[in-house]
Amino acid sequence: MKKTLVVLLLTAMLLPLSLFAAGTKEAAVDESKPVTVNYWTHEDPARTKLETELIEQFMKENPNITVVRTTNPSSKQIEVVQTAFAAKQGPDMFNLPIEDQYAYISNGLVAPVDYQAAGYRNEQDLLDKYVDGVLDTVTVDGEVYGLPLELTNWAIYVNKRVFSSAGLDAERDYPKTWEQMADVSEKLVIRDGDILVRRGFDFRYPYYLEFFIPMVEQLGGDLLSADGSKAIIGDDAWIGALTFLQQWGPLGRNLGSPTYKNARSLFNQDNNDIAMTHSGLYQEARIKSDNPEFYESMEWMVIPFPVFENAVRNVAACYYGHFFMVNADSDPAVQKAAWKLAGFMLSHGEDYLTRGGSIIQPTKALFASDTLKNMPYSQVFIDDMARAHMIYYGENSASIQKHIRQAIESVMLSGVSPEKALATLRAAVQEIIDEQ
Amino acid sequence: MRIKKNRGIEKKQARWGFLFVMPAMLFFSLFNFYPILNAFHTSFYNRKVLSRAKPSFVGLDNYVRLFDVTRAANPLSFYNSLKATIVFTLGTFIPLLVLSLILAVLISNLSSNRAKKFLQISYYTPAVLSSVVAASIWMIIFDPRGLGNQWLNALMRTPGVDRKWLVDPVMEQVSTMVIYFWKYIGYFVILFITGLASIPPTIYEAATIDGANKSQTFWRITLPLLKPTVVLVSVMAMLQCLKTFSTQYMLYTNGAPRAPINVITFNIYITGIQDQYLSRASAMSVVLFILMMLLTLLQFKTTKSENVDY
Numbered sequence: 087m088k089k090t091l092v093v094l095l096l097t098a099m100l101l102p103l104s105l106f107a108a109g110t111k112e113a114a115v116d117e118s119k120p121v122t123v124n125y126w127t128h129e130d131p132a133r134t135k136l137e138t139e140l141i142e143q144f145m146k147e148n149p150n151i152t153v154v155r156t157t158n159p160s161s162k163q164i165e166v167v168q169t170a171f172a173a174k175q176g177p178d179m180f181n182l183p184i185e186d187q188y189a190y191i192s193n194g195l196v197a198p199v200d201y202q203a204a205g206y207r208n209e210q211d212l213l214d215k216y217v218d219g220v221l222d223t224v225t226v227d228g229e230v231y232g233l234p235l236e237l238t239n240w241a242i243y244v245n246k247r248v249f250s251s252a253g254l255d256a257e258r259d260y261p262k263t264w265e266q267m268a269d270v271s272e273k274l275v276i277r278d279g280d281i282l283v284r285r286g287f288d289f290r291y292p293y294y295l296e297f298f299i300p301m302v303e304q305l306g307g308d309l310l311s312a313d314g315s316k317a318i319i320g321d322d323a324w325i326g327a328l329t330f331l332q333q334w335g336p337l338g339r340n341l342g343s344p345t346y347k348n349a350r351s352l353f354n355q356d357n358n359d360i361a362m363t364h365s366g367l368y369q370e371a372r373i374k375s376d377n378p379e380f381y382e383s384m385e386w387m388v389i390p391f392p393v394f395e396n397a398v399r400n401v402a403a404c405y406y407g408h409f410f411m412v413n414a415d416s417d418p419a420v421q422k423a424a425w426k427l428a429g430f431m432l433s434h435g436e437d438y439l440t441r442g443g444s445i446i447q448p449t450k451a452l453f454a455s456d457t458l459k460n461m462p463y464s465q466v467f468i469d470d471m472a473r474a475h476m477i478y479y480g481e482n483s484a485s486i487q488k489h490i491r492q493a494i495e496s497v498m499l500s501g502v503s504p505e506k507a508l509a510t511l512r513a514a515v516q517e518i519i520d521e522q
Numbered sequence: 523m524r525i526k527k528n529r530g531i532e533k534k535q536a537r538w539g540f541l542f543v544m545p546a547m548l549f550f551s552l553f554n555f556y557p558i559l560n561a562f563h564t565s566f567y568n569r570k571v572l573s574r575a576k577p578s579f580v581g582l583d584n585y586v587r588l589f590d591v592t593r594a595a596n597p598l599s600f601y602n603s604l605k606a607t608i609v610f611t612l613g614t615f616i617p618l619l620v621l622s623l624i625l626a627v628l629i630s631n632l633s634s635n636r637a638k639k640f641l642q643i644s645y646y647t648p649a650v651l652s653s654v655v656a657a658s659i660w661m662i663i664f665d666p667r668g669l670g671n672q673w674l675n676a677l678m679r680t681p682g683v684d685r686k687w688l689v690d691p692v693m694e695q696v697s698t699m700v701i702y703f704w705k706y707i708g709y710f711v712i713l714f715i716t717g718l719a720s721i722p723p724t725i726y727e728a729a730t731i732d733g734a735n736k737s738q739t740f741w742r743i744t745l746p747l748l749k750p751t752v753v754l755v756s757v758m759a760m761l762q763c764l765k766t767f768s769t770q771y772m773l774y775t776n777g778a779p780r781a782p783i784n785v786i787t788f789n790i791y792i793t794g795i796q797d798q799y800l801s802r803a804s805a806m807s808v809v810l811f812i813l814m815m816l817l818t819l820l821q822f823k824t825t826k827s828e829n830v831d832y
Binding site: 168291292345346491500 | 571572573574595596597598664665666667671681682683684687688689690691732775776778779780781782792795796797798817
């Protein structure tokens with residue numbers, strides 16, 4: 087009798103608690119209450135136009151949800167979002183390059199995907215819809231923390247007119263190896279004394295994780311050991327790649343330098359000042375928008391990412407992703423609304439490709455679509471992606487990239503030997519991963 | 523009795539004075555004292571910007587790390603930042619002080635008021651521009667194909683020579699100094715002109731009657747009487763130079779190497795904001811604060827003079 091009374095009393099005590107808990111959960115995700123989703127993203131005029139339309143449509147369909155879209159320049163977005171999160175004033179939804187975004191997952195600042203709100207039946211349904219492995223980047227302990235806004239890899243854009251003016255046939259003479267890239271560039275450059283008036287090709291400084299690490303990998307090196315505990319693997323490969331860039335710079339063959347105007351932005355103008363540049367498929371939309379005549383002329387083409395002549399691995403430029411993530415501190419109803427918005431926008435993959443800045447959302451449907459296949463030179467990007475891997479991402483990948491930048495600039499611009507630069511780089515990166 | 527009454531008035535005045543100063547003090551405490559104390563406190567922990575983990579107390583570890591001699595070889599070390607800061611401050615502060623004084627004297631001695639005003643406005647205009655705009659203008663000038671090379675090559679008849687404004691480590695430091703000098707010279711010229719205007723003309727008249735020439739007038743009258751302004755300008759210019767940031771930031775984001783221009787403030791930004799090591803950055807800012815305070819005290823001590831009454 088006494089026991090029964092205790093059980094009854096305990097049940098009576100716990101019942102309201104459990105009801106309260108359920109009630110709280112239910113109340114927290116009240117989908118009808120008016121909510122505002124603050125969405126921060128980087129500037130991209132074509133995408134802005136499309137997303138403005140999509141958001142208008144989304145708000146019409148979901149009258150209780152107001153979306154405030156804020157854009158920042160790409161370079162500022164990283165700091166703006168970080169500062170806001172540090173002050174606990176982060177946006178409800180945002181995107182960054184994964185190498186800068188991963189720290190938000192590892193620090194528990196973002197919420198796992200709400201599959202139903204985003205329009206998927208469950209996690210498996212989501213995984214099934216995306217290209218294999220793409221979501222591994224944002225999956226921790228079985229939870230997916232982001233949905234890919236874009237997956238980008240770089241190939242080489244070529245201006246055929248510049249090749250012709252130097253007596254070369256772009257279709258035939260385009261560089262297949264880095265050594266050829268230097269030799270062809272030598273034929274294409276126009277100098278006024280030491281000053282480069284026209285460059286053949288120039289790298290996309292300072293995004294070294296995207297293009298320099300694959301160059302090291304081609305020669306057999308790695309950024310980290312397989313278990314991630316040791317920095318800078320394969321000294322000969324690193325020294326080979328650093329020496330190549332040293333020779334590229336003003337202290338070597340003087341073919342380019344980080345202090346010249348960004349090659350990618352010059353390319354679209356077709357002003358006879360750059361023949362080749364690194365960029366993603368999205369560059370096509372930018373050429374079309376900046377210089378429709380040049381775009382229509384098809385006096386440009388895209389070639390694969392070169393490899394060294396003595397390469398031991400056939401690796402193309404790393405691909406990187408921008409993911410939609412949702413602030414874990416936002417109100418649960420806002421989180422739900424944000425995932426709903428992300429899912430809605432990402433259901434328009436073909437629109438993003440055709441009129442949203444030519445960005446690729448790595449869904450199986452898009453990769454199988456004629457829309458992607460019919461984009462000029464899209465196959466070059468798809469083929470390069472197949473021999474590439476995701477960029478190195480970790481809590482301190484941005485910091486590691488800065489040390490790589492220091493090493494490259496010291497050999498390219500300050501006359502430091504590749505061996506010395508490598509020793510300094512190794513010490514710095516090792517310290518970072520040890521602390522991590 | 524009279525003394526008591528006077529003290530009462532003084533007290534009353536002091537109370538009013540205190541009331542008037544209060545808002546500024548509150549503002550200063552909130553936006554200056556609090557961050558200083560907070561940075562000092564943070565420097566003893568291992569706080570990272572995005573980390574939710576409770577920062578643990580590490581004592582003086584962050585300071586020990588800053589002054590660890592084994593790191594001195596790294597071009598991005600704090601030692602290198604100290605060196606870059608000293609080079610920049612000396613290379614900018616001394617020319618700023620000397621040339622702004624010379625220009626102020628030259629402008630003050632002009633007979634035409636229109637010419638005076640025109641020159642004052644011309645020199646001051648860059649100070650109104652934001653540092654980012656100023657650096658952007660200079661980026662165009664320092665581009666290898668830009669006006670810097672074109673002008674210098676035309677002047678020196680050396681076609682096609684790239685001066686490597688943003689490439690060579692020494693030239694890069696010179697470039698930051700040139701930008702800073704151009705931006706702030708006008709501000710200090712105006713301060714000196716104000717100081718010069720406060721010297722009563724009767725003193726110059728007396729000197730002229732006594733047969734003093736222009737050089738004697740400058741060294742024996744202008745400079746000694748301008749000493750309070752010189753101290754003010756030198757302290758302000760030095761502190762400004764120690765706090766330089768946006769010029770270096772702008773050059774770096776446009777592809778210039780970081781090591782030669784990695785001044786302490788820039789290192790604080792990279793360490794605290796980009797690399798997320800907030801506590802390490804706080805330790806750097808505490809060191810910079812102490813450095814600035816010591817240098818200011820030293821300047822006051824070495825230039826201490828009696829107040830000038832006319």
